[in-house]
Amino acid sequence: MxxxxxxxxxxxxxxxxxxxxxxxxxxxxxxxxxxxxxxxxxxxxxxxxxxxxxxxxxxxxxxxxxxxxxxxxxxxxxxxxxxxxxxxxxxxxxxxxxxxxxxxxxxxxxxxxxxxxxxxxxxxxxxxxxxxxxxxxxxxxxxxxxxxxxxxxxxxxxxxxxxxxxxxxxxxxxxxxxxxxxxxxxxxxxxxxxxxxxxxxxxxxxxxxxxxxxxxxxxxxxxxxxxxxxxxxxxxVINHVFDVLNIKTTKITAAISKDGKKITTTLNDRGIQLFEIEEKNKYGIKNIKGTIYSLNRAAKINFTKMMGIESVNYGSVFIYKNGFRVYPYGEPEKDFMNIDRRKAQGYNRYLGTREICGRIDIFGDNRGFVETSSRNNGFISSYETGELEDFFYEYLLKPLEKYVVNIIHWGEEVIDSESLATTMDAYDDLEAVLKKIKARFKPEALLKATYNKELTEVILEHTKKKSEIDELKKIAREKSDVQLLKQADKIEKETEKLKKEVSENRIELQQVVIEHEKTKKALEVTQKQVGVLQSKADVSVDNAIDAMHIMKTYADSIDSNISEIVDMVREGDGINDILPVFHEIRQTCSKILNTYNLVINTEYKADTGNKKMDIIKFTKEYVEKQWNHKLPVEIRGLDSMEVMFNPLEFSIIIDNIADNARKANATKLQIVFENNNCIKWVDNGYGIQSDVDVSKMFEQGFTTTNGTGIGLYTIQKYANKMNATVTINSNYKNGFELLMRF
The missing domain is CATH 3.30.565.10 (Histidine kinase-like ATPase, C-terminal domain)
Structure with a gap:
């Protein structure tokens, strides 16, 4: 029984x-x-x-x-x-x-x-x-x-x-x-x-x-x-970020009604509503609202001025469920909807996470949107999350791109002037506009539509610039005004010069894209190799997959950095403005390399985050695999030390310190673990020159060699993220000594 x-x-x-x-x-x-x-x-x-x-x-x-x-x-x-x-x-x-x-x-x-x-x-x-x-x-x-x-x-x-x-x-x-x-x-x-x-x-x-x-x-x-x-x-705690963005930029809002029957979309440009349309809802999800802002140069400057932080470091598209944020959507370098990956495939047609900021609100029960138990990995994948992503692209991102990129950003002709010269009172003319802004617009799904004729004026303004120059020259000839004719010729030459520069930049960018494609293909080959080696290597399959996901995210981040450089060059920014973005690229490359090294050569995951572990055990294992064949490293002091640290970021600290020692012609590096969670890094290289201001050595760009000047800056940045401090012993005369305290 x-x-x-x-x-x-x-x-x-x-x-x-x-x-x-x-x-x-x-x-x-x-x-x-x-x-x-x-x-x-x-x-x-x-x-x-x-x-x-x-x-x-x-x-x-x-x-x-x-x-x-x-x-x-x-x-x-x-x-x-x-x-x-x-x-x-x-x-x-x-x-x-x-x-x-x-x-x-x-x-x-x-x-x-x-x-x-x-x-x-x-x-x-x-x-x-x-x-x-x-x-x-x-x-x-x-x-x-x-x-x-x-x-x-x-x-x-x-x-x-x-x-x-x-x-x-x-x-x-x-x-x-x-x-x-x-x-x-x-x-x-x-x-x-x-x-x-x-x-x-x-x-x-x-x-x-x-x-x-x-x-x-x-x-x-x-x-x-x-x-x-x-x-x-x-x-x-106050959040007025979207009030700041409302002032100087373009935004699009799309909302699925509570009953799930309709989707209402509105487009606003610097406070002026250009159109509002209601369509039949084709999705199974309901009671959802999204708002995305375009971050042009003026908007980015205004954001930094008002918020005290650059928009790229604030985040991109956040998701809220019943008023509370779902992590980590929107975090810098977290691109769950592959926005930057898509931008890399069409850099001059698409917007990336650096060019947009916004939010998606999910209201009510909406039981298809369930957070992971750890609360920092977003939603569990479901049919509803797939529909949400499609809604984001088709009703928010793509329409915003059509308006910002094609109509007001690069001035490409979208709708011919003649078709827009009418008053657009007839439905067919509005339909023509909507078809250009909404790629999948279906007239039979339209329930209601209103528009602002300023939309027509904006489009016309960006499609008639060439004819305006011709008209100016015509008037000058009729009036025999030599000065006016010279001015018109000068404007035309400047315009042609700018067009040529843009064309040349695009040719250069094509080379960047080609190189990126090579890198992407190499990454794809690596992914295939991981699959082949699964049964042979000691690396766990899960760790390899996690590493690939992280590396893909970092590659997307580099794509986004390149796009930002392109925009900055196009807008005439100087080298001092552009250099920090190159520094970001270098740091991201370091993370890619160290992600690979961690997974292949150690037992640690690349996405562990800050966790209490034996930092001495990790250091010995990492140094043995990565540095002892390049520079003799001696580890002394305590046998174990339990502290909160991030393996990926600490490995980058090790690399920067060891690399600095090697550049200073050091023949050895000592890492001494002392009581009170103190780590002493000592090399026998050139040391600090007498005319160097030690207080400035952690500043970004500071260098006494031909390097980039971001090694010590990176060390301090990652140490602070792990709740540690770093100081330089300026009294040490036999080389270089750095102290780190947790």
Whole structure:
């Protein structure tokens, strides 16, 4: 007779759904903020206390509906239970919100941030505050214990942290230290977390960052220089990026209605609406809105001036679901929709991620859009995500390209002047315009259309310039005006000269594209070789595939850099403006090479990100494979050192330091691992010349050789990303010494 058995759950589950699942501390905070939003909070405060001491604490404080003791037992302590999946939850809440999370594991983000968490919560019916205390260490190294048998402490207390109702998450025993740069990065990420126009569809929701130890630094920053919001840690998180873009650029908006019956598209140029059309929706998805802005030179300059950051470093097309951002869509160098790859195939016809910025909003349930469990890999691939990508291309990107690239950017003739000389009152004329701007426009799908006659004027303006010069010359001859005739000839010659320069640039770019195609083909051959070697090599198939994906992303980034250089040359930028883009290309090439080396020569993945590992073990393994045959490297000091670091970026640091040593005619390099997470890099090369200003050696472009001057700049950049500092020992006289502290 059959016997009924049951699963048992190990205490090790905590790691799987906690710090191992959420491997980014920013994402961990985002998850807790989203929980506050889902609880009906109008304001959430992220407070750091004693941030630079050993007893630092993080508080997430909200004014949501709170939880009673029974709700804590039935919901918060019920693993993988999400009340948001239950329709009765929507009936019980008196505000119109859809929900940002629905997996029931977001609360385990606390484990990623610290060793101990206290939950304080109170409903409007509670007299006292309910408190639950969890020490995550009690779940460690006890895999034979059952998860539900490990006790957590509960009691009722009085607390000034909660007034009428709300919840406080108190996290201490922090797993990582925070510094000002990371707090600013957190604030920047928080500005992108919530859609800046979310309040059009939801109740007001504010995020406040409170770090007492940084208030004085904020005050000094505000007094001493022109300061941007991104340079101040404390205060309300505000995102006005799309207000900035509205002023000086072209934007297109396409929205699929809530009932899924129609798609409404509008095109605006510098605040003027040119047309609006309604068409039958051909997709199965609904309740989605997208807005894309074209970033011409003026828009980029204005963006940097207003935001204090270049648009390329801010991001491109973000995706939001019910008001909250889905990571990592929109991140710099993350091109999930292959926008830059497509641009490489038609550099003078298509827009890349550097030329656009915008967002896609997904509202309502839309259950086909499910985030990966780790929360930093976007949506799980589905039929709906495929339709979303097609919607993006056909209703947003391609129509914007037709207008910006063909009509107002390069002045190519799209519609002949005669057909546009009429008043366009007849439907057929509007149809002609729409067919030129929307490649797949179908008249039978059109439900409604309105247009601004300025659209006609814009097109005419860009198609009649040649005839205007001829008309000017004709008038000059009729009036026998020699000066006017000379001026007309001069304008014509300048125009022809510019056309010739553009033509020559395009010929040069063709060579760049040819070289790129060679590189792409070589990459394709490499991909095929990986498939052949799968059964023979020690490299795991998954690691090889991950590496190929990363390398493809970096190759796309180089394509985008080349396109930017082309635009800058066309617009007459000087070499000092263009050099930083070449520096970016070189750094991206380094990442491609190191991605290959990591996967082939070590056991580490190229996309690990910052992770706590033995940095000495990694250094020994990497140096043995990569450098000992080029330059003798001696590793001394401690036997092991556990720190948070990124293997790919740390390998680039090693390469730059070793390469600098070799250029300085060093015969050996020592890497010394010391106490207090300190690494000392020492070579016996030429050292620092007496007339060199050490304080400037980390500046981009600084060099005492014929190099590019970005080696030390790169080292500092990647060290800071890993929460490390680098300093040069200017007193060392037997070569060169660099100190790195984690």
């Amino acid at each position: 059959s016997e009924k058995l049951h699963f048992k759950v190990s205490a090790g589950l905590k790691n799987i759904i906690g710090k191992e699942l959420i491997n980014d501390k920013f994402i961990a905070i985002f998850e807790l903020v989203k929980n506050s939003y889902d609880a009906g909070a109008k304001e959430v405060t992220i407070k750091f206390e004693n941030i630079y001491s050993d007893d630092s604490t993080i508080y997430i404080i909200d004014d949501g509906k709170g939880m009673s003791k029974q709700e804590i037992i039935d919901k918060w302590l019920f693993v993988a239970y999400s009340e948001k999946k239950n329709n009765t939850y929507r009936d019980n809440i008196k505000f119109r919100r859809n929900y940002a999370g629905a997996k029931g594991v977001g609360r385990f983000s606390c484990d990623r941030l610290g060793e101990t968490v206290e939950l304080l919560s109170k409903t409007n019916k509670d007299i006292n505050v309910n408190r639950v205390k969890i020490n995550w260490n009690e779940f460690e190294n006890v895999d034979t214990e059952e998860f539900q048998n490990i006790e957590v402490l509960y009691d009722e207390i009085q607390s000034d942290l909660i007034a009428a109702q709300g919840t406080v998450i108190k996290i201490y025993g922090l797993r990582e230290k925070w510094n000002r740069d990371e707090l600013l990065q957190l604030k920047k990420s928080l500005t992108q977390l919530v859609n800046p126009e979310a309040n059009e569809n939801y109740d007001m929701f504010s995020i406040i960052l409170d770090v007492k130890e940084e208030r004085e630094n904020d005050r000094k920053k505000s007094e001493n220089e022109k300061v941007f919001d991104k340079d101040i840690v404390n205060g309300k």
